[in-house]
Amino acid sequence: MSQNNDLQMPRPVRDSQSEMNEIVLPNDANPLSALLGGRLMHWIDMAGAMAAHRHSRNYVVTAAIDHLDFWVPVHVGDLVILRSSVNRVFHSSIEVGVKVWVENYIADSCEHVSSAYLTFVAVDGKGHHVSVAPVVPETEEQRRRYDDAGRRREIRRAELERRKNRRS
Ligand SMILES: CC(C)(COP(=O)(O)OP(=O)(O)OC[C@H]1O[C@@H](n2cnc3c(N)ncnc32)[C@H](O)[C@@H]1OP(=O)(O)O)[C@@H](O)C(=O)NCCC(=O)NCCS
Numbered sequence: 150m151s152q153n154n155d156l157q158m159p160r161p162v163r164d165s166q167s168e169m170n171e172i173v174l175p176n177d178a179n180p181l182s183a184l185l186g187g188r189l190m191h192w193i194d195m196a197g198a199m200a201a202h203r204h205s206r207n208y209v210v211t212a213a214i215d216h217l218d219f220w221v222p223v224h225v226g227d228l229v230i231l232r233s234s235v236n237r238v239f240h241s242s243i244e245v246g247v248k249v250w251v252e253n254y255i256a257d258s259c260e261h262v263s264s265a266y267l268t269f270v271a272v273d274g275k276g277h278h279v280s281v282a283p284v285v286p287e288t289e290e291q292r293r294r295y296d297d298a299g300r301r302r303e304i305r306r307a308e309l310e311r312r313k314n315r316r317s
Contacts, residue, residue, distance in 0.1 A: 156206055159283040162235055162291045165203035169196040169231045173223055184223035189249065190214070193265050196231035197245040201269035204235045205243060205281045209269040212242060213305065221251065221260050228252040229262070234291075236266070237298035241278035243269045244298040266301060 249262040
């Protein structure tokens, strides 16, 4: 792993929190004018990468996306709001949480659509993983997410091991 002391300084969660907004257009939707799940997954990946890039100040690749639920349909004309936040850094990997909201400015409504946890790995120009600065949770909510991310990492590692064994 390569090290750069400036890049290894711990940084607070708030420094890399990101928001991305999209208006759903016909090309994003199925014949019933509902947003395609795949398009939302792409936006979630982008929103998550923004926080991971900002925190690591490096290239990152998506290593894994946890389970995704779509709670409510989103339609053409709706405004989709994606908020991302670094939950925890391990060594070269970063867990980012992305929460998605849909706002309908005609109906004056705002609903929670989806939440996702993504793991990004910081890499150098050759695609080799590199270490990332620790993240500093400052609020009670951020500390809860930090602790939960540790538990999710253990589950993820066990699952990954199980899948690797099945492949071989
Ligand atoms: C992610 C990738 C760089 C890891 O490769 P690697 O460095 O050889 O993997 P290692 O086993 O040494 O693990 C390095 C880190 O990645 C994490 N990691 C690797 N695979 C992971 C997975 N499937 N899920 C979660 N974390 C993973 C490890 O836990 C480790 O984290 P740590 O440094 O914080 O402890 C490599 O698998 C890759 O390039 N994958 C393709 C990524 C990509 O193209 N994504 C776009 C979608 S196609």
